[in-house]
Amino acid sequence: MPIDVRPYDGTARDFLAAAETAFGEHLRDDDAAIFAPVFEADRSIGTWDRDRLVGTASAFSFELTVPGGVLPAAGVTMVGVHPTHRRRGALRRMMRMQLDDVRARGEPLAILWASEGSIYQRFGYGLATLRARIGVQRHRSSFARPHAPSGEMRFVSVDEAKRLFPPIHDAILPSRPGFFHRTPAFWDETLHDPEHWRHGAGAAFHVVHEVAGTPDGYARYRIKDQWDEGGPNSTLVVNEMLATNPAAHLDLWRFLLDVDLIGKIEAWNVAPDDPLILAALEPRRLGLGLADGIWLRVVDVASALAGRRYLADGQLVIEVHDEFCDWNDGRWSLRVEAGVPLVEPTAAAADLACDVTDLGAAYLGGFTFRQLADAGRIEELAPGGVSRADALFRTERAPWCPKVF
Numbered sequence: 001m002p003i004d005v006r007p008y009d010g011t012a013r014d015f016l017a018a019a020e021t022a023f024g025e026h027l028r029d030d031d032a033a034i035f036a037p038v039f040e041a042d043r044s045i046g047t048w049d050r051d052r053l054v055g056t057a058s059a060f061s062f063e064l065t066v067p068g069g070v071l072p073a074a075g076v077t078m079v080g081v082h083p084t085h086r087r088r089g090a091l092r093r094m095m096r097m098q099l100d101d102v103r104a105r106g107e108p109l110a111i112l113w114a115s116e117g118s119i120y121q122r123f124g125y126g127l128a129t130l131r132a133r134i135g136v137q138r139h140r141s142s143f144a145r146p147h148a149p150s151g152e153m154r155f156v157s158v159d160e161a162k163r164l165f166p167p168i169h170d171a172i173l174p175s176r177p178g179f180f181h182r183t184p185a186f187w188d189e190t191l192h193d194p195e196h197w198r199h200g201a202g203a204a205f206h207v208v209h210e211v212a213g214t215p216d217g218y219a220r221y222r223i224k225d226q227w228d229e230g231g232p233n234s235t236l237v238v239n240e241m242l243a244t245n246p247a248a249h250l251d252l253w254r255f256l257l258d259v260d261l262i263g264k265i266e267a268w269n270v271a272p273d274d275p276l277i278l279a280a281l282e283p284r285r286l287g288l289g290l291a292d293g294i295w296l297r298v299v300d301v302a303s304a305l306a307g308r309r310y311l312a313d314g315q316l317v318i319e320v321h322d323e324f325c326d327w328n329d330g331r332w333s334l335r336v337e338a339g340v341p342l343v344e345p346t347a348a349a350a351d352l353a354c355d356v357t358d359l360g361a362a363y364l365g366g367f368t369f370r371q372l373a374d375a376g377r378i379e380e381l382a383p384g385g386v387s388r389a390d391a392l393f394r395t396e397r398a399p400w401c402p403k404v405f
């Protein structure tokens with residue numbers, strides 16, 4: 001039987017159930033309850049075999065921090081096709097419908113976390129941010145310099161966390177490309193803590209860092225309890241840790257690294273430029289690893305390039321190849337004056353040629369054009385073209401996305 005791909009018009013619960021099947025999971029009632037308020041039915045697409053929903057793709061309406069500003073972006077999510085219907089083109093058709101819809105909504109960007117990096121590049125997504133993993137033995141986690149705490153730590157309830165965490169997050173949001181605004185329903189989802197999300201650890205702990213009673217940082221973590229012949233050897237797993245200033249940030253790390261009865265501290269989504277790396281006495285002992293963060297698709301080259309800011313003035317012509325969204329395909333002139341860009345199509349000779357995936361990789365400042373050239377991904381067409389591009393696109397901080405969606 002042929003499959004039919006069309007806008008979804010059913011319930012959040014049925015959609016989630018179908019997506020869970022694609023991910024090899026079964027729907028649970030509490031997950032359905034937490035998912036329903038964040039679900040955007042009018043941005044959801046279903047693949048049907050007769051009356052059976054066998055494929056899903058949805059998106060959240062995000063406000064994404066980009067260098068020097070904020071842009072509407074589609075947060076692509078719940079993409080899955082049942083194993084009974086795989087490799088029959090369902091994903092390709094859903095991606096087509098979704099990207100056309102994103103464009104029609106006037107969103108210049110789409111972002112996603114990929115289960116496998118090989119899936120989305122064919123649809124124009126480029127690796128835009130990295131995340132660092134850390135796994136450090138508590139007794140090897142000293143700082144290089146003496147540490148004097150700037151404030152105090154306090155345990156808070158989940159309800160307090162829902163009240164105290166968002167303003168801290170939102171204070172950081174404008175300065176870190178890759179952050180997106182979380183609605184209250186998204187915070188409920190962030191702090192949702194069912195047993196099957198804990199992977200053998202206990203319920204989450206929530207702490208705030210305060211200076212004179214004013215919170216300026218928070219952490220959420222779990223403890224995987226373990227006692228060996230030699231004594232306590234538990235693992236502390238950091239879910240999320242954010243602070244509005246460097247002193248609070250280091251205080252939070254020191255707190256997390258010093259909890260008693262812990263053998264090892266693990267964090268799986270840390271900014272790749274986290275100050276801990278330079279604060280540590282033994283950086284190698286942090287067990288640093290790098291992995292892909294969010295993938296970004298430039299859906300509309302003109303409005304995406306015009307929608308961010310640049311740290312230098314200059315002029316650049318980029319030849320963009322975009323097979324899947326041909327409205328982007330062609331040469332684009334970017335002229336920046338006093339940090340403000342003017343973008344227009346051009347017939348002028350190009351400084352460099354790149355695939356739209358590579359523009360996505362460079363867009364937030366996660367990768368330089370030099371890195372992309374060294375990886376054999378882009379081509380310099382005019383002498384100095386790569387350096388000129390990097391002078392324009394460079395950012396002060398590495399982009400980072402603290403939340404998987």
Ligand SMILES: CC(C)(COP(=O)(O)OP(=O)(O)OC[C@H]1O[C@@H](n2cnc3c(N)ncnc32)[C@H](O)[C@@H]1OP(=O)(O)O)[C@@H](O)C(=O)NCCC(=O)NCCS
Pocket residue numbers: 022023079080081082085086087088089090091092093113114115116118119122
């Ligand atoms: C990934 C998934 C959605 C693909 O769906 P699908 O309907 O089988 O994909 P399609 O038949 O439309 O394939 C589209 C293209 O992607 C390729 N592709 C699909 N899945 C792939 C994968 N996991 N790895 C690499 N390539 C993949 C296909 O070969 C095809 O390539 P082509 O167009 O160049 O011929 C599906 O396998 C799935 O649900 N997997 C489990 C859940 C998951 O990982 N979802 C993604 C969440 S981020």
